[in-house]
Amino acid sequence: MKVREAVAGDAEAIAKVSVDCWKTTYKGIVPTTYLKNMSYAKRYKKWKKQILIEDVQTYVGQKENGEVVGFCDGGPVRKENLHETFELYAIYILEKAQGQGIGKSLLYQLVSDMTDRGYKHMIVWVLEKNDYRRFYEKLKGRLYGKDEITLEGERLPMVAYTFSDLSALRKNLL
Numbered sequence: 001m002k003v004r005e006a007v008a009g010d011a012e013a014i015a016k017v018s019v020d021c022w023k024t025t026y027k028g029i030v031p032t033t034y035l036k037n038m039s040y041a042k043r044y045k046k047w048k049k050q051i052l053i054e055d056v057q058t059y060v061g062q063k064e065n066g067e068v069v070g071f072c073d074g075g076p077v078r079k080e081n082l083h084e085t086f087e088l089y090a091i092y093i094l095e096k097a098q099g100q101g102i103g104k105s106l107l108y109q110l111v112s113d114m115t116d117r118g119y120k121h122m123i124v125w126v127l128e129k130n131d132y133r134r135f136y137e138k139l140k141g142r143l144y145g146k147d148e149i150t151l152e153g154e155r156l157p158m159v160a161y162t163f164s165d166l167s168a169l170r171k172n173l174l
């Protein structure tokens with residue numbers, strides 16, 4: 001397994017991981033119609049642009065046979081006005097590849113990169129009903145606040161975790 005920075009040519013693979021993960025992770029949480037309407041093509045369009053944004057760093061986890069099984073990305077905080085903080089926008093590992101340390105390795109690379117860019121803290125938003133939020137709790141994330149998003153007219157509560165010390169977070173990711 002290799003973790004490396006994403007390049008433009010990874011957009012298709014990332015789009016596929018993203019759609020497949022949404023469907024397995026958010027079944028029963030996100031409205032079925034929304035999940036059904038997700039497509040590789042639409043996500044590809046988004047990722048093709050996103051990978052090229054200079055402020056946004058994207059990493060992929062790739063198996064020896066070349067298959068991309070996970071990714072994460074982060075950049076400037078989208079909503080709050082938080083000093084020296086970057087936001088983890090997304091981290092998704094295909095179900096079949098979960099629990100093998102890939103999530104931690106990806107996040108380690110992103111946090112290291114963001115530390116080098118001068119960031120001191122991290123925030124991440126996660127759907128309240130998503131059990132995988134325990135990943136952030138294990139890493140000692142502190143509950144920061146609540147919000148919600150509306151998908152297909154359904155309001156979905158979200159919670160944010162903050163990590164005030166990136167070097168401590170990096171140690172927990174080793």
Ligand SMILES: CC(C)(COP(=O)(O)OP(=O)(O)OC[C@H]1O[C@@H](n2cnc3c(N)ncnc32)[C@H](O)[C@@H]1OP(=O)(O)O)[C@@H](O)C(=O)NCCC(=O)NCCS
Nearest residue numbers: 025091092093098099100101102103104126131132134135
């Ligand atoms: C959450 C996710 C990124 C973690 O990546 P991963 O490669 O599966 O996790 P790792 O193997 O690196 O394990 C990291 C640690 O988190 C723990 N963990 C992961 N998911 C967990 C869960 N659902 N409940 C409890 N602990 C969990 C692991 O037990 C492990 O702990 P350890 O280091 O003490 O053994 C991955 O499982 C995933 O993509 N989940 C679905 C998508 C998702 O919910 N993403 C986050 C949305 S914001």
